[in-house]
Amino acid sequence: MSDWLAVWLTLRLAATTTVLLLLLGTPLAWWLARTRSPLKGPLGALVALPLVLPPTVLGFYLLVALGPGGPIGELTRSLGLGVLPFTFAGLVVGSVIYSLPFVVQPLQAAFEALGERPLEVAATLGAGALDRFFSVAVPLARPGFVAATILGFAHTVGEFGVVLMIGGNIPGATRVLSVALYDHVEALEYAPAHWLAAGMLAFSFLVLLAVYGRLPMRRAS
Amino acid sequence: MRLSTGSTGKFYAQIRNGAPFDVLLAADHDTPQRLAEEKRAPGAPFTYAIGKLVLWSPQTGLVDGEGKVLATGAFKRLAMANPKLAPYGRAAEQAMQKLGVRAALEGRIVMGESIAQAFQFVASGNAELGFVALSQLRQSAPPGGSAWLVPQSHYAPIRQDAVLLAHGEANQAAREFLEFLRSSAARGLIARYGYELP
Known part of the structure; x- marks a missing residue:
């Protein structure tokens, strides 16, 4: 029963995170793909950091930074928002950071693959910058958007360390699937643990199949 | 070794x-x-x-000598270890039930997977107070703060x-x-x- 609550919460978290990441990640990926600024290297490295850092490190820094004594915590408190740890909003903030490279990198790769030519042709036909982006770049980069959406969503579903550190295990607010699974394993409740684990395994496989299964088909068509 | x-x-x-x-x-x-x-x-x-269970806060004067703060509720978050996983969590659960405050605190409890994480939630200021182990206070509590040594009669x-x-x-x-x-x-x-x- 409470496991279904965790499933629902996890899907809500992953969906919210993915939407936010597409909104924030698209302009960032566009800039990274096209800039000649010396900041490209450092920013690209910053975006990739969550790939390398252990999630518990990220979670620990977030707990300290978002807490009442941390810089972000002081900001959110002065804005009257309270502090973010142990809330759904806090998990969204953590997940956006944690899944950032999984959305930005496929988008950046797709934008880079476009090259200058389609955009230049559109420009000669009189299309403005925004028009070129939405009528030329976005449709051509569609596989990148599909991959970014699926990977961002799936990676958030599988998130554990960050949530464990800043969540506080509250049913319906911060007890996501991976934490519920961890609780079952730690409490030696192996039967429900197997159900959740097998469910996640099947889900992950289907998601990856959706990503990898469609790539060759696209090339063939 | x-x-x-x-x-x-x-x-x-x-x-x-x-x-x-x-x-x-x-x-x-x-x-x-x-x-x-x-x-x-x-x-x-x-x-x-x-082990000895302690209700602890880094804030001076928040926790009184009888644990009345649990009933008056002048706080937003109370940290404890998960009673399903940790003996200190089980003890905290029993103590709150003994005091008759468990149900009233429901929405304000945050759970660590271990007593170490419960301590971290309080030490970082994210929870104002929490049930921790006396041994943790002896080793790593910053000076100051307030604490109540929960009587042994309140938990197994x-x-x-x-x-x-x-x-x-x-x-x-x-x-x-x-x-x-x-x-x-x-x-x-x-x-x-x-x-x-x-």
Whole structure:
């Protein structure tokens, strides 16, 4: 029963995170793909950091930074928002950071693959910058958007360390699937643990199949 | 001697699956007992320490000498260890039920997977107060703050047992270490770190 609550919460978290990441990640990926600024290297490295850092490190820094004594915590408190740890909003903030490279990198790769030519042709036909982006770049980069959406969503579903550190295990607010699974394993409740684990395994496989299964088909068509 | 630290439940699962440990110092009474019943521990388990539960806040004056703050509720978040996973969490649950405040606190409790994480939630200021172990306060609490040593009558004793494991049966050093744990020198140390003695 409470496991279904965790499933629902996890899907809500992953969906919210993915939407936010597409909104924030698209302009960032566009800039990274096209800039000649010396900041490209450092920013690209910053975006990739969550790939390398252990999630518990990220979670620990977030707990300290978002807490009442941390810089972000002081900001959110002065804005009257309270502090973010142990809330759904806090998990969204953590997940956006944690899944950032999984959305930005496929988008950046797709934008880079476009090259200058389609955009230049559109420009000669009189299309403005925004028009070129939405009528030329976005449709051509569609596989990148599909991959970014699926990977961002799936990676958030599988998130554990960050949530464990800043969540506080509250049913319906911060007890996501991976934490519920961890609780079952730690409490030696192996039967429900197997159900959740097998469910996640099947889900992950289907998601990856959706990503990898469609790539060759696209090339063939 | 090489130390490996972690939660008792995790070690239980690892020992059952052949982890090469010679001695287990558990945070509870049941796990060594279960290992002995499953013939994974040849020796008889014995209690080496009894944990003490404390309600603690880094804020001066928040926690009073009788734990009344739990009823008055002048706080937003109370941290505790998960009662399903940690003996100190179970003790905290019992204490709150004994005081009749458990239901009223429902929306304000945040749970750590271990007593270490519950301590971290309070120490980082994310929860104003929390149930922690006296041994944690003795070792790592910043000066100041306020605390209430929860009376032993409020919760079942947190008996922490040690046991020789099958892997260490032939290890003389393991046997001697367990012997040492029962010596007066070791008992003095254990008491100094905030535990009661059996």
